[in-house]
Amino acid sequence: MSIRGSDGPRLRRMNLVATLRALRGSPPTGLTELAARTGLSRPTVEGLVDDLLELGWLSEMPPESGRMGRPRRLFRFRAESGHVLGLDVGSTSVRAVVSDLEGRHTGRALRRTAPSFGRAKRLAAMRAAAADALAEADISPASVMAVCVGTTGVVSASGTVKLSVSLPEWTGVDLASEIGREWDAPVLVENDCNLAALAERWAGVAQQVDDVVFVLSGMRTGCGMLIGGRLHRGSRGAAGEIGALPLVGWHRAPSHLAAYPALPEGSAPENVAELVFSAARSGDPAARWAVEQFAHDLAEGIAALVLSVDPDLVVLGGGVSRSADVLMEPLRRHLDPLCLEPPRLTISGLGDQAVVTGAVRHALDHVDTRLYDLDTPLQATEPAGPTPRPAGA
8 A cells, every 4th residue: 555645644544543453452462562563663652642532542551560670661451431222122121231342341331121111101111211321320421432222123224113013102213313413423223143153253152153043033033134243134124024924834833832721811021931931941832832843943044044054153133042952852853854964053141231242342343443444533531640650759
């Protein structure tokens, strides 16, 4: 790449990005090691570090003790210089997580909702959960650099829920605008299954796996896909919506569990699966038959995805993942004959944190894109306090 005289600011931005990348995710590092990592001269790196210190992206560590001669200057990336907020909007709850720029969770919140909640009540629960998480993290909204909302349904690229069959009054809600009113930061909106797939590759069972199908199954069943390590949404955000096809059994699968004759009267829909799987675990024949039929219908949709995408791994998450000891055997038995080659099938270890974890990852990816964009000036953040001085200095 050739650099012209007029490219001086761009070259400096490239060098700032190289320095940030060299420090991010690493222990405190000295100037000489930074110069080696970036391929820049030590004086150049020292100037870049001073700029990043002034902008608030780096912090200088206290001088090392017990060393002869001049103390070595050590620097670290200030992950606390910014934060992201992830939200998971479900039928019976809203979860919120605040994370620093290294992905460390610093605040969490949970607000219970009801399946009958309309748009206004659900939006209010989202705002309350976000405020609770920020309070626990002890940060102001100004510190949030991106917000990501995960929700059931088909989501447009602009952040509008185009279709939601499980949340009342949710079809047509412009979540990006509704939530964006309270934030001086980008608001991203994504399908919950897609975010769960991202979470598995970042922090779950699909790390280092490029082609992943994530099946989220509970009160409903949906799917998110990663192809080549990248989220595959489709041209209109509807990729993986196998459940919309009547020939595939996902739409009727919950009815087998709901038909279990020994369900206690008045059982809430969100508790049905746990009750039936628990009865099947204890050997109840009717419950075991209900699980068998559920597994058959779930396998049909998974097989359709496997034959279409040929993934490296299929991950099963959502509420049914807590009953893997009961579900996996019949699911595997029904699935394998439908596929040309039996797929790798595993259970998510993230549980009910999968969607909100994926929301955090998606928000962090957005921040990274802006932070490392060579055409965007690096913005100042809140500077670190003065470098602590050693005792007696």
